[in-house]
Amino acid sequence: MPTKLSFTATVSLCRDCLAEFERTQRSCVVCGSDRMVSHPELGTLTTAHIDCDAFYAAIEKRDNPDLVDKPVLIGGGKRGVVSTACYIARKYGPRSAMPMYTALKMCPHAVVIRPNMAKYAEASRQVRGIFDSATPIVEPLSLDEAFLDLAGTTTLFQRSAAATLAFVAREIERQVRITVSIGLSYNKFLAKIASDLDKPRGFAVIGMADAVSRLHDMPITKIPGVGPSLADRLKVDGFFKIGDLQAKPESELAQRYGETGVQLARRARGQDTRRINTERESKSVSAETTFNDDVSDIVELRRQLWLQSERVSERLKKNGLAGRAIALKLKTSRFKLVTRQHRLAAPTQLAEVIFRSGEMLLVKEAKGAHYRLIGIGVDDLCEADLADPPDLFADGPGRQAGIEKAMDAVRAKFGRKAIGKGRATRTK
Amino acid sequence: MKIVIERAALLKSLGHVQSVVERRNTIPILSNVRIDAAKGNMSLHATDMDIEIAESTAADVGKGGATTTPVLTLYEIVRKLPDGAQVELTTSSDGGQIALAAGRSKFTLACLPVEDFPAMSGGDLSHSFKLGAADLRGLIDRTKFAISTEETRYYLNGIYVHATKSDGVNVLRAVATDGHRLARVEVPLPDGAAGMPGVIVPRKTVGELRKLIDETDADIEISLSDAKIRFGFDNVVLTSKLIDGTFPDYERVIPSGNDKTLEINRKDLANAVDRVSAISSEKSRSIKMACEKGMITLSASSPEAGSATEEVEASYAAGQLEIGFNSRYLLDILQQVEGDAARFSMSDAASPTIIRDVADGSAVYVLMPMRV
Numbered sequence: 180m181p182t183k184l185s186f187t188a189t190v191s192l193c194r195d196c197l198a199e200f201e202r203t204q205r206s207c208v209v210c211g212s213d214r215m216v217s218h219p220e221l222g223t224l225t226t227a228h229i230d231c232d233a234f235y236a237a238i239e240k241r242d243n244p245d246l247v248d249k250p251v252l253i254g255g256g257k258r259g260v261v262s263t264a265c266y267i268a269r270k271y272g273p274r275s276a277m278p279m280y281t282a283l284k285m286c287p288h289a290v291v292i293r294p295n296m297a298k299y300a301e302a303s304r305q306v307r308g309i310f311d312s313a314t315p316i317v318e319p320l321s322l323d324e325a326f327l328d329l330a331g332t333t334t335l336f337q338r339s340a341a342a343t344l345a346f347v348a349r350e351i352e353r354q355v356r357i358t359v360s361i362g363l364s365y366n367k368f369l370a371k372i373a374s375d376l377d378k379p380r381g382f383a384v385i386g387m388a389d390a391v392s393r394l395h396d397m398p399i400t401k402i403p404g405v406g407p408s409l410a411d412r413l414k415v416d417g418f419f420k421i422g423d424l425q426a427k428p429e430s431e432l433a434q435r436y437g438e439t440g441v442q443l444a445r446r447a448r449g450q451d452t453r454r455i456n457t458e459r460e461s462k463s464v465s466a467e468t469t470f471n472d473d474v475s476d477i478v479e480l481r482r483q484l485w486l487q488s489e490r491v492s493e494r495l496k497k498n499g500l501a502g503r504a505i506a507l508k509l510k511t512s513r514f515k516l517v518t519r520q521h522r523l524a525a526p527t528q529l530a531e532v533i534f535r536s537g538e539m540l541l542v543k544e545a546k547g548a549h550y551r552l553i554g555i556g557v558d559d560l561c562e563a564d565l566a567d568p569p570d571l572f573a574d575g576p577g578r579q580a581g582i583e584k585a586m587d588a589v590r591a592k593f594g595r596k597a598i599g600k601g602r603a604t605r606t607k
Numbered sequence: 608m609k610i611v612i613e614r615a616a617l618l619k620s621l622g623h624v625q626s627v628v629e630r631r632n633t634i635p636i637l638s639n640v641r642i643d644a645a646k647g648n649m650s651l652h653a654t655d656m657d658i659e660i661a662e663s664t665a666a667d668v669g670k671g672g673a674t675t676t677p678v679l680t681l682y683e684i685v686r687k688l689p690d691g692a693q694v695e696l697t698t699s700s701d702g703g704q705i706a707l708a709a710g711r712s713k714f715t716l717a718c719l720p721v722e723d724f725p726a727m728s729g730g731d732l733s734h735s736f737k738l739g740a741a742d743l744r745g746l747i748d749r750t751k752f753a754i755s756t757e758e759t760r761y762y763l764n765g766i767y768v769h770a771t772k773s774d775g776v777n778v779l780r781a782v783a784t785d786g787h788r789l790a791r792v793e794v795p796l797p798d799g800a801a802g803m804p805g806v807i808v809p810r811k812t813v814g815e816l817r818k819l820i821d822e823t824d825a826d827i828e829i830s831l832s833d834a835k836i837r838f839g840f841d842n843v844v845l846t847s848k849l850i851d852g853t854f855p856d857y858e859r860v861i862p863s864g865n866d867k868t869l870e871i872n873r874k875d876l877a878n879a880v881d882r883v884s885a886i887s888s889e890k891s892r893s894i895k896m897a898c899e900k901g902m903i904t905l906s907a908s909s910p911e912a913g914s915a916t917e918e919v920e921a922s923y924a925a926g927q928l929e930i931g932f933n934s935r936y937l938l939d940i941l942q943q944v945e946g947d948a949a950r951f952s953m954s955d956a957a958s959p960t961i962i963r964d965v966a967d968g969s970a971v972y973v974l975m976p977m978r979v
Contacts, residue, residue: 524757524785535759565891568787568933569975571860571959574760575786577975 186339189222191215194345194382197338216341220386221363225330225340226455228362228370229347231306232379234323236265237357238302239292250289254279259469262294266379278514299323302355309350313343318455324374326367328455345382364390368451372401390449395422402446409439421447464500465508466490467554473512475549477542484537485530485602487555492530495557496587501526501566502557505536509544510552519544526559526566531579533557608672610644614685614692614709616664621682623843624653624660627815628678640678641724642696642705645671652724653678658812658847659727660819673721674698676705684714727846732830732837736799738779740823740840746781747817749792749970752939754810755785762852766813769805770796777801782857788936789857789973790943804833807850812836816845861973862959865952867925869898870965873949877941879917883907884934886915893977894934898923898953907934930956931979940972 191200193207194214199222206213231237235253240246250268254261261282264273268289273282283289303322310317316328329340336343344361351359360381362373369385372394376383385393394401399418400410416435418424424432424447432440445451466487474480484507495501503526509517519540527533537555570577589598624640632638641652650663684707685694692709698718699706707714747766755763767782777796782789816838820827828839837846884894887907897904903921908914930953941949946966953960962972
């Protein structure tokens with residue numbers, strides 16, 4: 180039998196035994212499984228989005244079988260937000276990014292677990308390894324999701340991209356013992372939408388022919404970049420569903436919303452020309468903390484700001500990076516998010532410079548209000564060799580670099596707590 | 608209030624005061640100009656709460672009074688009126704509006720009560736002296752470029768003006784620095800300035816003042832305290848708050864022991880730096896200067912753009928030295944040198960370099976080298 184070089188005729192695939200069929204099958208004639216995925220374009224689509232199902236919670240359940248049939252919330256303390264809600268918990272309403280106390284009101288019997296990032300990172304590394312075995316073109320978005328470009332892998336693996344994805348899902352279940360959901364389409368936007376359609380343990384496909392109709396009834400918030408405020412504006416203008424956007428020509432949306440309008444029109448029609456980017460450089464480095472009790476005291480806010488500045492600086496130094504834009508983030512007790520930016524004359528990686536910029540922004544902003552969160556970030560990153568140029572004066576960044584270098588050396592030898600600045604200590 | 612005034616006179620006055628007004632204002636009255644009319648005279652006031660500019664000009668006052676109205680709108684209207692037009696300004700009886708009429712054009716603008724307009728009292732200005740406009744322009748022009756824009760060190764966001772002694776001579780000195788370069792310029796101390804407090808004049812004030820004095824030859828009347836400064840000439844008065852901070856001890860960063868002296872034609876050097884820096888990367892703008900007997904070699908390289916070198920003749924007798932500079936900063940300083948030759952006093956590749964105009968001892972520039 181001649182080697183089959185193309186799998187473009189595949190329309191049905193068994194997700195258990197990876198058998199491919201050129202006619203739609205309800206169940207697998209090879210292994211009998213009914214976990215089939217069928218789509219007229221199944222054999223030609225190669226852009227995928229893979230998302231781990233309730234990742235943090237799944238890992239906790241994997242490691243503690245007692246939790247398997249209980250609602251589990253992963254998140255920080257009394258005041259933190261929910262990082263992940265398991266599928267049992269989600270039945271009661273909790274979702275990720277929801278404040279923990281709201282989630283606990285909906286689901287009081289949930290088991291709350293503090294995130295163990297080291298463990299998740301290890302699982303993520305394993306998952307990433309399985310992605311890499313399928314294709315070299317992987318764009319990780321976070322610990323638990325990634326885009327994969329499988330174009331050109333059919334010849335190598337002698338199977339369609341869809342079959343390779345089913346193989347990846349099977350391997351993750353076998354090796355990492357968690358489940359994933361797969362979205363397969365012809366661009367990133369649609370792949371991401373698809374992965375969300377059939378969760379958990381799903382495999383959804385959107386093809387060229389059905390993209391517009393599949394999008395038609397979805398809410399506009401499914402389009403990345405349409406957050407609550409843009410959605411409100413669009414709703415006022417009569418756009419509720421993606422179909423409402425499809426009904427308007429691109430030129431009209433462009434006129435109304437500018438560049439955003441162009442994007443909206445294209446996404447609504449399932450168009451997305453972004454390539455899968457394997458070398459995604461980090462655009463910013465930031466750190467934040469949510470307080471156990473709201474803070475209005477400027478001294479304490481400053482202290483917290485300093486601690487976060489040190490964390491950001493440590494990561495910049497570790498990665499040989501520096502940045503010119505400093506961004507302060509505050510969240511009030513009423514959940515109003517405030518961000519303020521400051522641009523430096525020269526890029527920095529120093530905790531002291533990051534802190535002073537943040538402090539200046541903080542003093543202008545914090546006038547007695549109560550805050551639940553403070554964060555600081557550095558954007559507009561560049562290589563560290565341009566950072567913190569020599570300065571004429573002792574209070575300039577150049578001299579601060581020497582101080583921090585000395586402190587870092589002490590910490591490297593005797594541990595983080597061996598030396599610190601006075602402002603890190605609590606005054607009360 | 609009823610005033611008739613020639614368009615050109617009104618335009619000139621509005622032009623002077625409008626630029627202090629912030630384009631985006633959250634407090635409506637700060638977008639307004641205050642207009643006072645009395646006895647053949649019209650005066651305009653505009654402010655951003657830190658700076659106030661006032662100007663008075665002769666006008667045909669039919670009925671005295673005062674009001675405030677959006678200055679940018681008024682300025683735009685007057686700018687677009689034909690040359691030579693007579694402009695009539697009349698407030699409505701309830702004071703809520705002002706009517707502007709010129710030829711066949713008629714406009715009505717909203718007014719806000721004059722009582723709401725923030726007054727910037729001069730307070731007690733302890734010292735007063737006069738300085739020629741050309742001298743003041745010189746102090747500003749040769750230091751302004753070095754003012755820091757970095758707000759975290761807010762006390763560097765202006766020009767430090769103070770009275771001091773230079774080689775036994777009493778001088779009025781202006782200093783500006785951003786930590787990477789420093790400019791120090793002086794003029795003989797004017798009468799009345801002795802004992803004045805050292806003050807930091809904010810960058811915006813410097814910019815506004817420089818625009819106002821661009822064309823005048825008058826003596827500028829300067830009055831100041833440790834919190835405010837006032838500049839007056841012709842019919843214009845600019846009052847500004849000062850930066851409340853301590854300017855660093857700049858004398859300590861001007862090295863005294865730099866023994867490697869380089870004298871070089873300013874124009875040749877500036878042109879060469881300009882050419883070679885085309886290669887240096889957008890972000891660093893660094894350029895290397897290698898000094899040897901009788902000449903220097905400028906060079907720059909970047910992984911993306913390639914490399915460049917250029918030799919420039921110079922008088923240099925000290926030992927070989929390689930030193931890196933930010934080309935932009937070096938050009939900024941060379942631009943201030945008016946004579947033919949610039950003198951560099953250097954120590955090593957990591958210490959501040961002094962640059963002077965060979966023909967003019969009143970200015971000293973300090974430049975921090977870059978790591979190259």
